[in-house]
Amino acid sequence: MDIDYSGIKVIGFDADDTLWVNxxxxxxxxxxxxxxxxxxxxxxxxxxxxxxxxxxxxxxxxxxxxxxxxxxxxxxxxxxxxxxxxxxxxxxxxxxxxxxxRPVELLDGVVEVLGKLEKQYRLIVLTKGDLLDQERKLEKSGLSKYFHHVEVLSDKQPENYQNLLDHLEIPVNEFLMIGNSLKSDVLPIVELGAQAIHVPFHTTWAHEEVPVEEQTNNHLTVGKLSDVLKYLN
Missing domain, CATH: 1.10.150.240 (Putative phosphatase; domain 2)
Structure with missing residues (x-):
């Protein structure tokens, strides 16, 4: 899929099943x-x-x-x-x-991807879940050094993303979200007019599944996280 990422300055990463196993x-x-x-x-x-x-x-x-x-x-x-x-x-x-x-098990390619992208983009973590647990996992992962900001959201609806982008003064057209969930990491971002890359994980919680009729083609899907470097680096 031919998408122009030349205007992107900030990249948001989901955490669970995008950076590490969950x-x-x-x-x-x-x-x-x-x-x-x-x-x-x-x-x-x-x-x-x-x-x-x-x-x-x-x-x-x-x-x-x-x-x-x-x-x-x-x-x-x-x-x-x-x-x-x-x-x-x-x-x-x-x-x-x-x-x-449990120890934090990083997914393949995470360190390589973050290490290369941090030189060109501002990286942030946008995840949901229990605050203490997510902070613990981020600390154990050794990935904190790559991120300018970490946000644990109560949910990932368009308004949650918009409020955070406004707070961090990030223009929608300069933001890209990368995550494993169509429901949480892709569709709300596309609805805002920002860009998203879907990196599917082999296991998906039933609550995060999206019916075929609600899916969109307005985003890139890659087979593994390291594939994003073909488009961003």
Missing amino acids: ETYFREAEEKFADLLEHYETKNKVDQELFRMEMKNLELYGYGIKGFVLSMIESALELSNNNINQTTITKILNLGKEMIS
């Missing part, structure tokens, strides 16, 4: 959670109930591991008719602690 750990925790509840419901039913609970609680807890753990506990109580024992509740809590304690 969704994979949630899927692993979901599998273990379903195993813990195998005496109460089928795996498919447990998965469905957990997702329903996450969506129900999203406005209360926001995105991130802590809200995920609370939704697992609430789902376990409902699926067991409040018969779940303390030992299982403790195991659910430990699933969350294990997720938080």
